[in-house]
Each structure stands twice: as C-alpha cells, then as structure tokens.
Amino acid sequence: MTASMHPSLIFLAGALLLWVLPLLGRKFVILLVPAIAFLVITQMAPGTFYGYELFGYDLHLLRIDKLSKAFGYVFTINAFACFLFALHLKSRYEHTAALLYIGAALGAVFAADLISLYLFWEVMAITSTFLVLARKTEKAYRAAFRYVMVHIFGGLCLLAGILLQVNATGSVAFDGFSLQGLPTYLILIGFLVNAAAPPISAWLSDAYPEATVTGGVIMTAYTTKTAVYTLIRGFAGWEILIAVGCFMAIYGIIYAILENDMRRILAYSIMNQVGFMICGIGIGTAMAISGAVAHAFAHIIYKALLWMSAGAVLYMTSKSKCTDLGGLYKTMPLTLIFGTIGALAISSFPFLSGYTSKPMIIEAGIHEGFFWVWLILEIASAGVFLHAGIKFPYFVFFAKDNGLRPGEPPKHMLLAMAFLAFICIFLGVYPQPLYDILPYPVDFHAYGFEHTLNQFQLLMFSALAFFLLLPLLKRTETISIDSDWFYRKGGRWFYAGCAWIFNGINDFGDRVFAQKIPSLLNRFFSDPSRSVQKRTVQLIAGATGNKSQVERRNEEIDHRTKALAYPIGGSVLLAVVFVAVMSLLYFN
Amino acid sequence: MDPENKKPEVWTWFDHPRNIKRLKIGFYIILVLLVIPDFFIHKHSNFSSVEAWPGFYAFVGFVSCVVIILVSKVLGYVLKRKEDYYDS
Known part of the structure; x- marks a missing residue:
C-alpha cells in the first residue's frame, strides 16, 4: 500500500487556499478540510510513511497505528464542529492560524520520531498564539505574550531532552521511554508543560479565556490532548x-x-x-x-x-x-x-x-x-x-x-x-x-x-x-493567584529588586569613582609639591607631638611655593631618583 | 447582534416560586429513590466492606463536595485578589 495523503498537508493546503478565495469559498474550505482529513484518516493502513533524511537520521512524518488514528479521528471531527461554529468569521487571519494549528497538532500526533514531533510541537505553540492575539485587546496581547513565553520554555526543555536522548541512545525513535534519566525527564517536562500540569499550568487558564470566542473553542482540544497523546506514547x-x-x-x-x-x-x-x-x-x-x-x-x-x-x-x-x-x-x-x-x-x-x-x-x-x-x-x-x-x-x-x-x-x-x-x-x-x-x-x-x-x-x-x-x-469579582503569579508579579518584583541592587551599585560607583576620587586627585595635582610638603609636616608633627611649628612651617611652604623658591639641585635629584626607579621597574 | 433575534422569546418558568418548589420536591424524591435499592441488593466492594454499606456512594459524593467547597472557601481567603491585581 502506498502512503496516503498526510492529514497535515490537507490543512496546510486549506490555509493557503483561504488567501485566494472569496468569503463563500472560504466557508466551504474550512468545512471541507477537516471532513476530507477525517475521511483520509479512516482509510489509512498501519505503517510508517513520508520518510525523509535530516542530520543523517531517517525520519518519518506519518506513523499510523491505532493510537495515532484514534487521536486523528477526534481531532478532525472536533475541527469540523469548531469551524462550523466559526463559520461567521470573515477573518482570513484567524482561520489560517486555526487551520495551521490543527494541522500541526495532527502532524505531532502522526510524527514517527522525536525530531518531526518537535518541529510540529513548535508550530503548534506559535500558531495557537495568534488565536489569542486575534482578540485584539490589551489583555489578550499580554496573555498571548505570556502564553508563548511559557511554551517556548516548554519547547526548549523538550528540545534539550531530545538532543540528550539522541546523543545518549543514538536513536530518534519516539516509543515508550524505558530509561529514567535527565534526557527523558526533560522530555517529560516538555510534554507536561503542554499538558498544563502544575506548576507550569497557569498558561492555560491565563490565555484560553482571553482568546477569541471561536479561538477559545479551538484551542481547548489540541495543545493539551496532543500532550496526552505524547505522554501515552512515551511515558x-x-x-x-x-x-x-x-x-x-x-x-x-x-x-x-x-x-x-x-x-x-x-x-x-x-x-x-x-x-x-x-x-x-x-x-x-x-x-x-x-x-x-x-x-x-x-x-x-x-x-x-x-x-x-x-x-x-x-x-x-x-x-x-x-x-x-x-x-x-x-x-x-x-x-x-x-x-x-x-x-x-x-x-x-x-x-x-x-x-x-x-x-x-x-x-x-x-x-x-x-x-x-x-x-x-x-x-x-x-x-x-x-x-x-x-x-x-x-x-x-x-x-x-x-x-x-x-x-x-x-x-x-x-x-x-x-x-x-x-x-x-x-x-x-x-x-x-x-x-x-x-x-x-x-x-x-x-x-x-x-x-x-x-x-x-x-x-x-x-x-x-x-x-x-x-x-x-x-460569586465574587475577584481573580485567584495561580502559578502565573511567579512570572506576572514575582517577575516584576524580581525586576524591581534587580533595579534596586544594580542601580545602587551603579550610583555608588558613580559617586566614588567618577566624583569623589577625581576631585581629590584634582586637588592634589593642582599643586603636588605643596600638598606633599604640608602633609609631611603634619605627619611629622603628629608623630613627634610637637605642633607648635606646624603653622610656621605651613606659611614657609606657601611662601616657597608662591615664589617658586625651590633649590634646583633638589628637584634634579628627585628627577634622577624618579628616572632610576622607573628604569628599574621597566627594564629589569 | 443578529437582527432576526432582536426580540427573543422570553421564558420565565424558573422564576415562579411554585415551580422551584416542585423541582425541589422532585429532587428530594429522586435522592431517596436512589438510596433505597442499596438496602435490597448485594453490593460489591473493592477495598473495604464499608463500600457495600447502603448509600456509600451518596455519602462519598456529599461529603467530598462539602469538603471541596470548604477547602476552596478557605483557600479563597489566601488566593483571591481584586481583578486589577496584575494591572497595578
């Protein structure tokens, strides 16, 4: 038996068709696509098809067995009902996102290996985000942003797990995992994020209710149930x-x-x-x-x-x-x-x-x-x-x-x-x-x-x-704190805390290194010899306890500095000593 | 939104106290009827003989819900916030 049509392709074709057809044609397309996909799935014979090679691995986009078919059936039946429900929508944009999202969910269900699964997994995360964005409210934009961030996190866990798993076993096969270790735990976390398992669950109750009327209906079925499918397959x-x-x-x-x-x-x-x-x-x-x-x-x-x-x-x-x-x-x-x-x-x-x-x-x-x-x-x-x-x-x-x-x-x-x-x-x-x-x-x-x-x-x-x-x-007009608190409120507090600590360090550095020390140095170098002499006089006076001479000595120093009355020989001697020290330091 | 539905038909059956009373009585009768057969059939148990007692599942259903409601009420004091909590 040759490979049948891949159900995701039908959804992809439908999504492309939407952009060339008028409204009436679009209505037919969104109803026909899931119906055709359902019929195609009923005719599929067990096996793996659509092989391709990537990074030197043999991959397959279509694995047909009873488990994947069962999810294929319900995904397409539900898609048909959802599009019937959304028939009034004129927006090409929203229908396209929905078709691609459902197509990717079917792709993830039928994917035979971890790499194909991952690719569809990420497409699902991105396309579903548009169903929230399509609500076009400020709240929805924010919720969509949080939604996609959480899914990127989950996707990265999954990717890291897959890479480690492939590295450890040399196989990209997606079957029941038997070894418990970091790779499989990371994959499990990736799956559980999409299944909305606590503690990373609040994305669901955060984003779905902000989606459009029809987007919400569509989203309920696919992300979590694809995760259920992958958990059945792997865990x-x-x-x-x-x-x-x-x-x-x-x-x-x-x-x-x-x-x-x-x-x-x-x-x-x-x-x-x-x-x-x-x-x-x-x-x-x-x-x-x-x-x-x-x-x-x-x-x-x-x-x-x-x-x-x-x-x-x-x-x-x-x-x-x-x-x-x-x-x-x-x-x-x-x-x-x-x-x-x-x-x-x-x-x-x-x-x-x-x-x-x-x-x-x-x-x-x-x-x-x-x-x-x-x-x-x-x-x-x-x-x-x-x-x-x-x-x-x-x-x-x-x-x-x-x-x-x-x-x-x-x-x-x-x-x-x-x-x-x-x-x-x-x-x-x-x-x-x-x-x-x-x-x-x-x-x-x-x-x-x-x-x-x-x-x-x-x-x-x-x-x-x-x-x-x-x-x-x-009923009370309230919301309840869920685990999204950590990135909604906690994140803000973390930001404020970081701002306080690092801006504090910055201010301190500015005060000390940019203002205080330069002004001190400035004062010293404006007249170094007088400063050194006065300081020495003070130190000697402090050491000997004889302070009666300090005033007079200071006056002498001021006088000498004003008149520039320094014995030249002393300066020359100092210069020679300085050059000698420098040459010792540098050329030794 | 839809012009043909602008003046929808209005049902008010549940607004009459008499009907609510009938519903209540019907509900209580159903509750009693559901427990009565337990006294006459032999019930199986999976883990403990307590499960075979008449009305065991009625008891589980009622107590579970009371506990769930009370627990969520208490948690509500901790978890509930004003709707603009995240906006400020």
Missing part, C-alpha cells in the same frame, strides 16, 4: 504520572470553584479532566491506556461543546463573568440545553459520553489495587459535577437575573453545538464504535445496574451539597 506506566494526574484532578476543581469568569472555570476543568487522563497513563495497563484514550476522545467533544455554549453567551452578550451573567435561560434555552448536555457529559452522567470513558480509568486503578487513586478519582468525579456540571450552567443561565436578554446565537453555532451534543449522547448510549478504535481491546461494561446506581448517587448527592452550600459559593 505509559511511569508511576510519577499517577501522582501528577491525581493532583491535577483536584487542583482544577478547587480553582474552578474559586473562579468567576465562565471560560476560566472551563479552562480549569480542562486541567481537572486531563488529570484523569494522566492518571490513567501513569497506571499504564492496557485498560488504563485505552481508558485514557477514550476519555481524551470524549473529553475533546464535550469540552468543545461547553466552550461553544460559553462562547455563544460571550458572543451574544460580550460578557464572560458569572457576576455579570445569569438568567440567560429565558432567552437562550437552546444554548442552555446544549451546554447542559456538555456539562452532564463532563460529569460522567450515565447515558452521556463521559460515563462510558472515565470509569474505565478508575476501574483500571481498582484492578491494580491503588486505593488512594480510586478514592481521589471518586472525590474528583464528584467535584467535576460540582464545578462544571452545575456551577457553570447555574451561574450563567440561572442564578441572579442581570437583565440580559440576548437571543440565541446564529444558526451555524447552534448547529455545531447540536452536532457535538449528539456525539455526547451517542457515545454515552452506544460506546462500541469508540471502544473499537482504542489501542487495546477493552472488556468494559459501563451499564451494570450497581455501577450506574453508584454513579447516580455520587452525582445527585454532589448536587445536594451544591445547593445546600450555595451561600458559600457566591
């Missing part, structure tokens, strides 16, 4: 990831609860969900890996749906803070329904897609006998319902009515949401098609009576806790 079964994943799951919940901006709530819930996946990767058994892939698939769909409903609200009201919103069910019932389907799916409500994917990871943890993993993931599951399942729809669509009466968003947005809502329900009711594309065959049945009942209990009593403690959850 399956690394136990440290269990701890990282559990921490992320809880961390995301706490910050989401503190948050006021609806899109920032959803940004934190990405971290929470990616935490589940990373935990599954750390467990590393066939079931856990399949669970992580299934969850990534389901997550991309319902998270895009949630961001679309939030995006629709932002698009119609230009507001994004819970304190400004509320009562929107009155005029946006369809958006509410679609958003709620997404919210219930993320909470892994039975009969929706989260329920047929996430429990697989928890089940895998139970099989391995990890008590703490099980407990934390159950607590986190309850917490998801709290922050994303109820809090998001409640404060946006119900709660206090702020008098906003926007209508429903444009039809193409509703259609995009309906499409994703359908997938959420479909995969919740009939998950077999999803299970068929997973890297390992799974024997998992979500709908045992007991299991379903347990899940309902967990969720409904979480809801009870939410409504009973509602007064404690009152």
